[in-house]
Amino acid sequence: MTLPLNPWLAATEAPPVMEARRWLEGVRFPPDRPLVNVSQAAPMEPPPEGLRQAIAEAALGRPEAHLYGPVLGMAELRAQIAAQWSASYGGAIEAAEVAITQGCNQAFCTVIATLARAGDEVLLPVPWYFNHKMWLDQQGIGAVPLPAGPGLIPEAAAAAARISGRTRAIVLVSPNNPAGVEYPAATLRAFFDLARAHGIALILDETYRDFAAAGGPPHDLFADPDWRGTLIHLYSFSKTYRLTGHRVGAIVADRARLAEAEKFLDCVAICPGQLGQIGALWGMRNLAQWVAGERAEILARGAAMAAGLARLPGWRLLGCGAFFAYVEHPHPLPAPDLARRLVREAGVLLLPGTMFRPAGDPRGARELRIAFANLGREGIATLIERLAAWQP
Template sequence: MTHPTPVNPNIAAAFAPPVMEARRWLQGVSFPAERPLINVSQAAPVDPPPEELRRVMADAALNRADAHLYGPVLGNTDLRDTLAQSWSRFYGASVGPERIAITQGCNQAFCATISTIAAAGDEIILPVPWYFNHKMWLDMQGIAAVPLTCGPDMVPRADDAAALISDRTRAIVLISPNNPTGAEYPAETLAAFFDLAKARGIALIVDETYRDFDSRDGAPHDLLGRDGAEDVLIQLYSFSKAFRLTGHRVGAVLTGAARMAELEKFLDTVAISTSQIGQIGAEWGLRNLSDWLAGERAEILSRRAAMQDAMAQTGGWDIVSAGAYFAWVEHPFRIPSNELAQRLVPEAGILMLPGTMFMPEGRGKQHLRVAYANADSAGIRAMAQRLADWQP
């Protein structure tokens, strides 16, 4: 394709958004009523927020003039205060609102954070399989993504990361529970990465988008209370999964207060402020929806169990890891996963993403990501049966 005006070569070289690419596989394909499409491609709630929350947001839209105005660049004061209190209770560590920035979703939290840390030519260590939007942002900024191979349990090791650190390394990025593998990183793993980052003078970014659906009770780590956390640790969070606010784009960054001035520059330039109605909803949810969220977590954990049970009956399809919204599965065929995923759409009525979308070129051919959070137990069993029945 030719362009009439110049195009940023970093943008042009970045791969297309994987979820959008997969959706295009549906074009021209019909699914009979007796075998409807099972879509396990995207990790986002498809149901709206609970009715009480929607009423609060609707009332704000009707009756609060400030709900339609720009807000503070770093986020509304009440949301930052409430989130600071929530984090302090959850992690058993003191967190002040001056250490929190509210962003337009967790993707923007990542982009803003990276922009305060690294520039073109620098390096960021990403465990593989990686979350594709993280890789895309680094590519578009001319920042090298250094792949860190995980162990067979899909958990990365700090000793392996230590060997990858160079004088251009600016941060290590971890996601737990992980996207795309679902792996829940042990507390000792996160502690080892923290110690490594602190010793080498780099940042540790921990994306906790799926924290509310961790199968373990209580805080999954103690990093926030460790000496040096304000300088080393950066935590990212999303309200999209917790309260089904995907369309309202509300996320957060928790970091040292000194980084806030740099984050404010990025956020003011890119968005000015996060959606007021989304922030109002998130703040109300933090104060009122803990029991509801506990029920959501229980349902996700039940679907994880259903996924594990159903896939055990498929004969050859193996779950490598599973947790929160995802399972990372290994298929039994010689077909590369990018070809297999496309064939499963018309031939099995299943849409899932191939492992090649989450790995450096040439890797991931034997794996696929299943985002099972939007499929109920019956749907998960139906998917597993279709996989068991399918032959190349």
């Protein structure tokens, strides 16, 4: 007997990072040429010692850290986010307008659950973050591709033509995953105005905002007294404080939206992990200077990545920033075949552009995503050398 299977889940693509890891099976990497893994934006080092110490002390000395907490997260962390975000964005955010989630992916799934049902539509700029597309597919929600404009920056005018009576939200990621580009404040404002005019949500994922090249606040949307009811902001502590294993993300939205989010979160997690929240709160209070140093290092790695790619004949840099470079390769092979061969023949694991575009989009066959922030500058030099030496 075969048990039933949800057809929406069955039709969803396999997790791309896990699929790419399977390409490593049976491949041996000699000691003098270890694998260069640029497939995933995941810090390879643990959090700084002070943050780890704070978590360790809480694990040993705070019994409540091992118990259920509030569904929407620790009051202290919610208040800290509200205060810091209000200051950095020049707006007014209340603690009751912040929710903590088990990572930013859960934050996205949560807000979609409050906004849309099967048969509705959500606009996703392409190239898109594949987990966003996967969740929409699993829910039977239509992902409407929004082709990016020059510099891989989406345009509100193009989005307006794709809004229908079934559209419930527009999703933007800035700095972008997979392209690395930072969206200008004017672009974000144009999308906010468009969403408000149509009575739909603007979901703004700023997971990588702490590594943006531009100084100052990335936008003024929270300074708008009418941000509530249109803007939904997502954030992750994973990259900023190297807390990937602890899964700590956040949502900023109006109270009515979070009341609905609480229903969803109570069913899927009951509450976010206490120790991760304690670590995130300690980081926010104590690591501003350390984060500034991390940002400077990531920007230096981005510059090294861009300079290295400029030396590769035929390669074209489409976007670079935060943790990612998005490139067009010069080889006759389609990107998925090229990526698999690079594992075996060059000791490089990266992702093909087909994982970030709709099926059949020919541009994906020419594109690759490189998560360069995982490498030091020496590692980036090694990556460039291997790409330069490899021939199909």
